[in-house]
Amino acid sequence: MTRQQLIARIRNTGSYLCVGLDSDQTKIPPHLRSAKDPVFEFNRRIIDATKDHCVAYKINTAFYEAEGVKGWETMQRTVNYIPKTHFTIADAKRGDIGNTSAQYARAFFETLSFDAITVAPYMGEDSVRPFLEYKDKWTILLGLTSNTGANDFELQPAGDGPLYEKVLTTAAGWGTPENLMYVVGATRAEEFTRIRQLTPDHFYLVPGIGAQGGSLEEISKKAMNKDVGLLVNASRAIIFASLGEDFAEAAGEAAKQYRESMRGYL
Amino acid sequence: MTRQQLIARIRNTGSYLCVGLDSDQTKIPPHLRSAKDPVFEFNRRIIDATKDHCVAYKINTAFYEAEGVKGWETMQRTVNYIPKTHFTIADAKRGDIGNTSAQYARAFFETLSFDAITVAPYMGEDSVRPFLEYKDKWTILLGLTSNTGANDFELQPAGDGPLYEKVLTTAAGWGTPENLMYVVGATRAEEFTRIRQLTPDHFYLVPGIGAQGGSLEEISKKAMNKDVGLLVNASRAIIFASLGEDFAEAAGEAAKQYRESMRGYL
Numbered sequence: 166m167t168r169q170q171l172i173a174r175i176r177n178t179g180s181y182l183c184v185g186l187d188s189d190q191t192k193i194p195p196h197l198r199s200a201k202d203p204v205f206e207f208n209r210r211i212i213d214a215t216k217d218h219c220v221a222y223k224i225n226t227a228f229y230e231a232e233g234v235k236g237w238e239t240m241q242r243t244v245n246y247i248p249k250t251h252f253t254i255a256d257a258k259r260g261d262i263g264n265t266s267a268q269y270a271r272a273f274f275e276t277l278s279f280d281a282i283t284v285a286p287y288m289g290e291d292s293v294r295p296f297l298e299y300k301d302k303w304t305i306l307l308g309l310t311s312n313t314g315a316n317d318f319e320l321q322p323a324g325d326g327p328l329y330e331k332v333l334t335t336a337a338g339w340g341t342p343e344n345l346m347y348v349v350g351a352t353r354a355e356e357f358t359r360i361r362q363l364t365p366d367h368f369y370l371v372p373g374i375g376a377q378g379g380s381l382e383e384i385s386k387k388a389m390n391k392d393v394g395l396l397v398n399a400s401r402a403i404i405f406a407s408l409g410e411d412f413a414e415a416a417g418e419a420a421k422q423y424r425e426s427m428r429g430y431l
Numbered sequence: 432m433t434r435q436q437l438i439a440r441i442r443n444t445g446s447y448l449c450v451g452l453d454s455d456q457t458k459i460p461p462h463l464r465s466a467k468d469p470v471f472e473f474n475r476r477i478i479d480a481t482k483d484h485c486v487a488y489k490i491n492t493a494f495y496e497a498e499g500v501k502g503w504e505t506m507q508r509t510v511n512y513i514p515k516t517h518f519t520i521a522d523a524k525r526g527d528i529g530n531t532s533a534q535y536a537r538a539f540f541e542t543l544s545f546d547a548i549t550v551a552p553y554m555g556e557d558s559v560r561p562f563l564e565y566k567d568k569w570t571i572l573l574g575l576t577s578n579t580g581a582n583d584f585e586l587q588p589a590g591d592g593p594l595y596e597k598v599l600t601t602a603a604g605w606g607t608p609e610n611l612m613y614v615v616g617a618t619r620a621e622e623f624t625r626i627r628q629l630t631p632d633h634f635y636l637v638p639g640i641g642a643q644g645g646s647l648e649e650i651s652k653k654a655m656n657k658d659v660g661l662l663v664n665a666s667r668a669i670i671f672a673s674l675g676e677d678f679a680e681a682a683g684e685a686a687k688q689y690r691e692s693m694r695g696y697l
Contacts, residue, residue: 187531189534225527225531225534227525227527227531227532227534227535227538228531228534230534230535230538230542231534231535231538231541231542232542233503233507233538233543234500234503234504234507236538237499237500238500241499241500258525258526258527259493259524260524260551261491261493261522261524262576262577262578263578265453265494266493268455268491268496268497269493269496269497271497272496272497272498272502273496276496276498276499277499285524285551285553285554286553286583286584287551287553287573287576287584287585288551288573288578288581288585289578289579289580289581289582289583289584290579290580290583291578291579291580292580293580307553307554310553310554311528312528312529312555312557313556313557314528314554314555314556314557314558314559315554315555316555317552317555317601318552318553318555318589318594318597319553319554319555321589321590321597322589322590323584323587323588323594324587324588328584328589328594331587332584335583335584
């Protein structure tokens with residue numbers, strides 16, 4: 166999906182919501198557990214219920230890998246089920262030496278046909294480059310994450326500013342706003358103004374609203390640019406809005422509420 | 432596997448060689464391609480031919496994920512085939528917020544029964560902690576990698592020294608030499624003396640000899656400690672020593688030569 170297509174989709178939907186399919190199988194409602202693939206059955210109903218309110222889905226690969234071969238099958242089925250109108254993200258945090266990153270790119274852009282993958286920056290340019298080489302595919306590089314561990318390295322001094330700023334500005338030279346986004350956690354609202362100054366044109370994938378406590382309003386006011394420039398993710402707050410038989414309706418309702426707030430900020 | 436068991440194994444074998452199963456399916460000898468699972472068939476013969484000369488196997492997950500569900504099945508078969516006497520490493524470079532890293536730990540320590548996993552440090556302590564909580568399992572944290580991209584962040588100033596030193600010393604407080612190792616690339620021989628001073632007791636997983644050009648002799652002289660403290664990995668130089676029908680014999684011979692050199696350094 167191109168940047169223009171993504172922006173058009175956001176404008177048409179009135180939403181920059183990404184639904185995170187962190188489908189922890191221990192939280193799947195009991196009445197689905199007899200299905201052949203309970204996690205896929207859960208995802209399918211969540212997608213059906215939320216697709217009118219969001220523009221993207223993010224699959225957290227860890228929850229699928231934890232189930233081994235079966236989980237990888239569920240991931241494949243799920244990405245195939247997501248409507249082609251929606252932007253698909255493999256939240257996989259990969260990154261390795263060049264010949265290995267090329268294999269990860271093949272895994273997530275070819276074998277599985279995701280539009281985007283999250284990538285860890287620690288190993289530098291040649292670990293990121295293979296992902297950037299795919300036309301109309303996206304690399305979403307970790308910038309400043311939402312967890313407390315961000316204090317250990319990301320926020321520590323590195324040259325003229327904290328390490329995450331060095332990552333943002335260095336990586337901006339590797340890709341363009343047409344193929345590179347950054348992960349910036351919603352719990353970092355105090356940093357958003359500065360981050361937007363450093364990278365005025367890039368999209369950010371923003372996790373951390375809902376269960377992790379970030380504010381949608383504050384992020385939207387501080388970080389939106391003329392092309393929107395935001396995909397805000399909610400996972401648990403949507404997909405586990407109810408743990409009962411009404412989980413899909415509850416997820417749809419939660420997604421709708423986010424969309425209504427977002428429409429106000431657009 | 433415990434540290435004492437690993438050290439005993441190294442002493443008894445006279446080797447600290449790790450064989451890297453970066454089994455790129457495009458390089459599998461043609462005569463294996465009609466097998467039901469050609470990559471497993473390749474791995475099985477490589478393991479049979481090298482097991483007397485090495486103490487560890489490292490599976491580079493990217494090469495398996497590139498094949499999707501089928502690749503994940505091959506990875507499962509391969510890790511199950513490796514003799515229990517050998518230390519098994521998932522070279523997966525994972526790391527995410529705590530609840531997600533816990534799923535990755537389950538994937539590689541429970542669903543697949545690896546002894547160790549490589550982990551990226553960027554997101555800090557809570558992204559690493561879930562891996563450290565498993566008894567007799569190992570976290571192998573990226574320190575200073577062998578690729579040119581290490582110059583982008585790892586070798587850049589961060590406080591009193593380069594970033595990778597901060598990673599080594601900070602993470603040393605999260606785990607112990609009983610459950611934490613570091614990745615230090617063999618192409619960084621000039622840094623090894625300093626690294627050993629900073630982390631005198633830890634094991635290092637050292638990739639980068641062979642295809643990437645690092646020197647086994649130099650690493651061994653600079654970085655060995657009283658408990659050996661080294662697992663030196665070779666991947667392409669062993670598994671693709673021959674691309675013909677004699678690939679297994681050639682791999683066994685290459686592994687044997689490494690072992691003979693290592694025996695001299697022990």
